[in-house]
Amino acid sequence: MTAGDPIWTPSAEFADGSRLADYQRHLERTGLQFEDYRALWRWSTTELSEFWESITDFFDLDVTPPESVLDESRGMPHVRWFAGSTTNFAATALAEGREGTAVSSLTEDGVRSDMSWEELRLAVGAVSHWLREQGVGVGDRVVAYVPNVPEAVVCLLATASVGAVWASCAQEYAVAGALDRFGPLEPRVLIVADGYRYGGRRHDRRTQSAELAQCLGTLQQVLWLDNLGLEPAGAGARYADVVAVGRAPEFTRVPFEHPLWVLFSSGTTGRPKGIVQSHGGILLEHTKFLAFHADLRPGAVFLWLATPSWMVWNLQVSGLLVGATIATFDGSPVWPDASALWGLAEALDLDFLGASAAGLTAARRAGARPLDVAPGLRLRAIGSTGSPLPPDTARWVQSELPSVWLASASGGTDICSAFAGGIPTEPVHADRIQGPTLGVALEAWDDEGRPVVGRTGEMVVVRPLPSMPIGLWGDEDSSRYTAAYFDRYPGVWRHGDWITVTEDGGVVVHGRSDAVMNRQGVRIGSSEIYAVLDRLDTVADSLVVGVELTDGDYWMPLFVVPADQPDKHVAESFAVAVKAAIRAEASPRHVPDEVILVEALPHTRTGKRLEVPVKRVLQGADPGAVTDAASIDDPSALAAFVRWRPAGRGLSAGRRSATEDGLSRAR
Structure with missing residues (x-):
């Protein structure tokens, strides 16, 4: 194998059986014709209204017909999506008629539990009813200081159900860090856990949770999750009591661009920004990405290792949109060593494992072969993000698991998704991501603002995406939003990454352009x-x-x-x-x-x-x-x-x- 050869090529059965291929056949039945993925991508980025409307039709999403799909008359960032349309993210996530397991969970000490779709619906209904009893309604904020556990998934969906706005932060953050994020939101309800597991230890966070509650002056109620079996350290309701009697969920319909959640930037280039994304924008983008670029389908078991501080956790919850079984993991995937990654994938019967590039590289360096550690491994795909995946790690993964599709991705909290990612119908090369995802008009620009191919340049997106922020929290005149993404090229999203778009359409990410x-x-x-x-x-x-x-x-x-x-x-x-x-x-x-x-x-x-x-x-x-x-x-x-x-x-x-x-x- 030479350096330029693919390290994986999909079989005809794999490619033809993908949801992406099914979607392409669906479009071709309407009279459209596409020679290959590149042709499909070009259509999706030039005919934006037709493309995104086709997503709602193909997946039968609960979105009412809009007055117009996309209004670009004022240019980015002032575009408007699905004007006059209403929806609710949670309504699609909890669509009726699904059977089997909705959420599987695993703890670091090996305890696994499963929640059926019906159990999930009843729990979400109970928590959303409790939120309404606390006076929480459309536009109010609910914040969560929690680990990656099923109860957190329930609470996010319950918050979305009533039209309130969600924000979360993992419990390894100090109180000051959580307060920096939650304080400006002026939340009405705080959800906390007694602690979390990590690195072979149980971390009691009751004192920090109680202190955070005292510092948030707008709170009306606190909801305590029992994760470690410890008594709450402050006043508030208990999650177990709230869900003791299940209720059918009721969904408040909201405008397509109504706020769903606030995410926080990583802080690598300054203080974290509160990034606001919409019900409809996330519904469309996550459905597209997870079905077409992760090839998730009903019943597939999906885990992307993350904490509730990272956008990937929100993306993982969205696996429910496409009928997948999502998994949560409370613990360290590298404890007692980096090879533990494969053991947890086996324990959860994962079809798709998402990890950071650093985590996969650590697993390679640990020296243990995946199938020696986990002989029952049944992975179909592995995702990688967080930073560029080293080519040697990509080759190692593919050599150890030759039938597994390695779907590297590069995106950002800013859109809560990927700009470039996996393409199940195309070969994989070790040194690059397979290509831009559908609907993402990604280009590399030189210093003169001209698109270049085969040379490095600034990564830009020249057409809008529905999951681009509807704004930054507290940025009433959009000045900070404009300065963050549209300062250099007015009307064009500049992401801040340095990339090469290859001749065959692949994407190489070289790092931050300011670095x-x-x-x-x-x-x-x-x-x-x-x-x-x-x-x-x-x-x-x-x-x-x-x-x-x-x-x-x-x-x-x-x-x-x-x-x-x-x-x-x-x-x-x-x-x-x-x-x-x-x-x-x-x-x-x-x-x-x-x-x-x-x-x-x-x-x-x-x-x-x-x-x-x-x-x-x-x-x-x-x-x-x-x-x-x-x-x-x-x-x-x-x-x-x-x-x-x-x-x-x-x-x-x-x-x-x-x-x-x-x-x-x-x-």
């Missing part, structure tokens, strides 16, 4: 360096940035967490070996000015490297001001970069490294 390095006029994506380091067993973690110095010089340090802490003599040869590998496998331009060994590197709680915040700290910014501390796994690791500021170390033009090897060492 892309420029050495002597040559742009370098950090993923190109990480791809080399990922193959080195001596490297546990790494981060590279490019820093413009005040005197006009440019400094590109590479920070490395070694797999084993070497002594000084070994450390020097370590740096030489790292540089040699980068030179040989990338190019001389990719070789860093310094290799700096550190004990730890910071990440978001979803595993993303903090390239932009680290760069800003190195340029002199206060570590506490560059990102949201609550969203970081190790704030002290970010603060430690203060000592590596170029000015404080005497670096200037012509002096790019302290030694010939370019080695420094954190002590």
Whole structure:
């Protein structure tokens, strides 16, 4: 197999049996003809109204006929979707007539439970009735400080049922971090759990939950979930009492663009934004993505590992829209080691496992073969997101599980979905995502704002998507929303990623465009360096940035967490070996000015490297001001970069490294 060969090609049975192929045949029966997926994608991005209306028809979604599907007369971001139409997200998620298991759950200590569709409907009906009794109605906010458990799914659907607005935050967040997110929403109800499981421990969060309730001055009621069997630490109702008598759910119909939930940006480029998305927009986008680009169908068991702080958790709940059985997991997928990932997939009988790129890479490095760990594994597909999947990890997954479709995706909290993702009718290549998803008019633009193919450029979306935010919370005049996405190209969504659209329609994500390095006029994506380091067993973690110095010089340090802490003599040869590998496998331009060994590197709680915040700290910014501390796994690791500021170390033009090897060492 050469570097350009596919690592997986769908069989005729797999491709023809996909929901995407079924949809294409449906369109062709109406007189449309498509030579291949690329032709279908082009139609979906040029005939937006016809495409999105076909989604409501094909899936028989509960959306009343609109006055118009899409009004673009004012341009992005001021478009209007399905004017005059009403819907309710939860009504489709809980559609009648489904049988079997709706939600499967697993805890880190191995306890599994299943909830049928009827049990889910009755529980949602009971909680939505309780919410109405508390005075919660259309537009009110319900917030949740909870782990990834079935009760959280019930509460989200109950909130949507009454037309209220949902927001959630995982319990590993400190009270201050949760308050930063929930406080501006002025919620009427807070849902909390007694704690969560992680890393072989049970984490009691009753004190933090009670403190959060006291700090939210607009609360009228607190609902306590029993996850660890501990007594509540404050006043409020008990979930078990609320659902003791099930009720048929009642759904309040709301306008298509009525707020469904508020998501919070990861904080990698500043304070988290409250991103508001709509009932109808999420209903259409998630149905499309999960059916066509994850190939989910009724009865398929679906888990995408996430906590309620990450948009992927919301996407996972939406598996119900297409009749899938969704799974929840309360625990660490890498405990007691990274190979545990395969054991939990076996325990839940998963058809589709979604994980972070970092998690899959950790599983590869753990050395255990998936089918040795979990001989009963029956996976049909694996999804990867959160950061670019290293090609070596993609090849390893495919070699270990050759029949499994590897559906990498790249998206964002901003749309709560993927811009580019899996295509079950197309081959998979190790070095790229299969292509843009249907309805996403994705392009790479050069510095002059012209689309380019086969070359790197800014990722833009030139036509609207229904799941784009209906606004940012508290941004009454849309000025912050416009500044966040439409500042550089008016009327065109600029996402902030640096990508290449390949000749065959694939998408390579190189990293954040504001973190892309420029050495002597040559742009370098950090993923190109990480791809080399990922193959080195001596490297546990790494981060590279490019820093413009005040005197006009440019400094590109590479920070490395070694797999084993070497002594000084070994450390020097370590740096030489790292540089040699980068030179040989990338190019001389990719070789860093310094290799700096550190004990730890910071990440978001979803595993993303903090390239932009680290760069800003190195340029002199206060570590506490560059990102949201609550969203970081190790704030002290970010603060430690203060000592590596170029000015404080005497670096200037012509002096790019302290030694010939370019080695420094954190002590």
